[in-house]
Amino acid sequence: MDDIFSGLFQKTFKKKGSSLILLTGDHGMKDTGGHGGSSYAEVHVPLVILGISCRNDSIEQVDVAANLAILLNLDIPSSSIGKLNRNFLNDLTLQQYLSALSYNSKVLGAKNTLCHDEFLLASNFHKTYLHTGDITMASKAIKLFEKCSAELNDVLIKSSVKQNFLSMIVSVIFVVYAFIISLTNFEILGKHIYPYFIYIILLLIRCFFDEYYVLFFGISVIFIQLIGTLKTLNISEYCNSDNTINTILFFQPFTWLSSSFIEEEQEYWYFSLNSFLVFQLIKSVKLQKPEFIKHWLLIAAFFRFSQTLNQTGDKWSAVPDSSDFLMKSENYFIYVVFVAISVISIYLTCFYDYHSYFTFFDILILIVIYAFKINMFNPIFLARTVYLLIATSLIINKHFINFWILLVCLVSKSHNLCLISMAIYTSRRIIEEYDTSTVTIVAHLILGKSLFFMQGNGNSLSNVDVSVGYIGLNSFQPILVGIQLLVNIYSLTILMHLLLINAYYFEKRRNILKVLYVDRLYSMLVCCLVSFIFRSHISVWTIYAPKLFIEFFHTVILFLEVVVYYLVLFLRGSRKSNLKSSEL
Amino acid sequence: MEKLWKGVIFAIQMLVVLYVISVLLGAPFISNFEQTFMFSCILTVLAVVPVILYLEIDDIFQLLDVVTQPPKDSLHNMIILQFEITLLGAWLGAVPIPLDWNREWQIWPTTCVLGTFCGYFIANIVSYGIQSTNIFSRYRKSHRFKNVL
The missing domain is CATH 1.20.1270 (Substrate Binding Domain Of Dnak; Chain:A; Domain 2)
Incomplete structure (x- = not known):
């Protein structure tokens, strides 16, 4: 770190012209490694400034933005609540400092009318100083400005951390x-x-x-x-269930007590999923069933690969992932072949494993989707055609899972298409081996969670890629973009829920919905408790609040699933008697 | 002599198997070959070699059978316990890697190697305890994996 910094320093300051280097962090660190608490070492951050003359001082973290904006000759951010510091702005002349103070007090004054009169008085002093050049007026104005800014700053900080x-x-x-x-x-x-x-x-x-x-x-x-x-x-x-696999779901929300396990939640799910698959592999070796070994080895290897498909989380988000490799223009051929294999495997898994009757019409849709994914033709026109075709297919076949698979194919990013076929394949293998036991439910839930992260989603709102919301659109239409975005984010989680529900007979499906609901509520409950416990944690707004928001969205999506399920039942109420188990 | 030879071959097989399993559980495939290879070497030496030496096993099916069945005697019990706890330690060793403490030891495979050593250490103490007090002699009769595997 020191070497990097000295190199940077020498490079920057060799050149002529003014440079400013500011070295700081968002939080301090304990000697033992943690930084989530409120001890002195954790809430105090070093701040080193090179390039200007300034006096030693300690300033509030909220003040940095305002002072820096003045130094760099930029607008102060409109949401800034910081006050200016003379020790920081030592290079400024008296006149510059006064106008900076006046500017900052306008920014602060827009948020609270507390010191309105004082500010007016100070601006009058400022004006008099500008006209007459009277230094005493200037110092009066500075005193007033600084005092009021400090008061306002105090009030604004307090109101920003007020919690109900x-x-x-x-x-x-x-x-x-x-x-x-x-x-x-x-x-x-x-x-x-x-x-x-x-x-x-x-x-x-x-x-x-x-x-x-x-x-x-x-x-x-x-x-x-x-x-x-x-x-x-x-x-x-x-x-009463004696399956140790339940512990994975039961224990998981408690890992959120460490903020790193919220940022890197995918690691928990990946590790659980991998452990489950390796366990399956060892079990089939033990039973000496070669075809099972083949299946589980394929599945484990594939999911190990898909964990590198989209790098998510915080710690390793900068590591290049497989999708970056595929997206490079020199790898276009590999990309096209990869997407083709994904689309064909979707057809094959649907045909052989899941025994759904994929009609020629559905195959046609898949081909059009493939054309859309490799940008063969006008993409907006193609996407709209596909939507129309999918809707027609739903009306003709009334097969909900086929409809959802095709919709997901259209909305997913093209390098994520391979996940769909593998999800169906794995679901089939699990159901084959465990029939309708607890393991099936838990394995589907773990798989759904892992797939959510494999698609590139994460527990941070910055992970959301808005570009997938614009399929078949050439302008911003908030509702359509929002719907496509949500379908993209939750596509595979919902697919796993559908496959799980589909594995059960009609009478049992309500219980499955109940299990899904209880599991969701359990995560929500622990998430609420954890955010409540850490409400004054240093990163409550960067980690816990987004997590709570995302958990809320998971719950809303599950609620919508349940509503759609009952809606479909209601619409089919007239011919409920001949409802087969393969239909939803 | 032939038995020794078979044992060596089996140890090398297990080395490859453990390498594959650690890759499947999330270790880098090729990029950190040396580290992952060393890790599987350590696991083989600490967990598998004692089983080969004491129980004269030279086949993976045999190994799985022995591990999942109730033990015959206390030596058997000790060796299997050591095998399980060492692997468990290696598995649990992956837990601190995602934490954002930015320590230099928080990388693959340092924590897992440490976990392996801890597991081995604990396993030895536990088996010594069992051996000297004999209070857990019936402990392994209701075996955990009997129903599952």
């Missing part, structure tokens, strides 16, 4: 409530729904009034409800 403590508690209790309710019974519109209305009303009241007793009343109502349900709670029904 009671609302958080009530919300956490409500998630616990929902979790316990869902363990006991799962009536879509049962009597247990009323506390949710109370909750919504409470939140509304909380928005308009600041009355704490309303919240205490709400909490007591929920507690009474909770005690009522606890009597009927039958935990043993869900704990």
Whole structure:
């Protein structure tokens, strides 16, 4: 680090002209390695400035942006709440410093009217100084500006870290409530729904009034409800399974207690999935079944490869991945062959493994999708054609999984197409081996989670690639772009859910939905608790808040799945009697 | 002499198998060949070689059979326990790698090698304890993997 920095320094300062080097970090570090706490070493960050003359001082982290903007002659960011520091801006003349102060106070004053009069007075002093050149006026103005900026800065910092403590508690209790309710019974519109209305009303009241007793009343109502349900709670029904694989799902949310395991959540899922597949491999070696060994070796090797397909997370996000390799223009031939193999394998797995009747019409759609993926023809026209064809196929065949597979083929990035066929293939192998036991459910869930990350998604909003939302569009249409984006992000997770549900007979499907729902709620619950515990953690806004947001989206998507499922059932209600198990 | 030769061949086979398994579990395929190879060497020496020497096993099917069946005597018990705990240590050794502490030891395969050594160490202490006190003599009768594998 020192060598790199000295090299950088010498290179920069050899050249003529003014340079400014600022060396700092977003957080400090304990000697033992962690940085999530609030000890002195963790919240104090070194700041080294080279290139200007300035005096030793310590400044607030929020002040850096404002001071730097002045030094670099840029606009102060409109969201800045920092104050200027004379020791930092030592190079500025009195007049420059005064106008910088006046500028910054305008930025601050736009957020709060606290020191409005003082600022006016100070600007008057400033004007007088500019007209008469009176130094005493200038120093008066500086004093006033600095004092008011400091006050405003203080108020703004406090309001930016203000948290609605009671609302958080009530919300956490409500998630616990929902979790316990869902363990006991799962009536879509049962009597247990009323506390949710109370909750919504409470939140509304909380928005308009600041009355704490309303919240205490709400909490007591929920507690009474909770005690009522606890009597009927039958935990043993869900704990009697002796499969160690359940532990993977049970334990996973607790890894979020370390912020690194939120940033690198994919590592947990990849490692669990790999361990499961290696276990399957060893098991088939033990049973001496060559065809099983072949299957599981292929699956394990493939998923090991797909983990390098899209690099996600934070620590290794800069490492070049396989999709970068495929996207290079000199590898175009490999890319075309790779996509062709993916598309053909989708057809083959659908045909042989999943026994769906892929009609010629569906094959035609696959060919058009392939043409679209390798940019053969006008892409916007092709994409719209495919949408039309898929819709027609759904209306003719009424086969929901085929529809979803084709839709995912269209919306996924082209190098991710290989994941679809492998997901179906693996799902088939799991169901073949475990039939309808707990292992099937858990393995599908792990696979769904891993595929979510293999597609390149992550627990950071910066991972979202908006370009996939523009398929068949040539302008920004928020709703269509949003829908395509969501379909792309959740495509394979939903596909795994569909395959899982499809493996069960009609009467059991409701239970599967319930298991999915309970699992989702469990993650949500632990995520809420973890964010609540770490509400004053140093990276609450960069890690925990986005994670909570993403968990919320997972839940919304699952809710939509359930709604669509019941909607389809409702629409088919008239011919429910001849519903086959292969149909959804 | 022939037995020794068979044992050596089997150890080399296991080396390759362990290399493949560690790649399947997430180790780099080619780029860190030396490190991954050394790691599988260490695993072979600490976990597999004792099994070959004491239990005279020269076949992977035999090995899996022995590992998953209830032990015959206390020596058998000790060796298998050592095999399992050493592999478990190597497996758990991967846990600290994703943490963002930016330490130089947080790379493949340092933590896994350390985990292997810890597992071996713990396994030796535990088997000494079992051997000297004999309180766990019935411990392995209800074997964990019997139903699963």
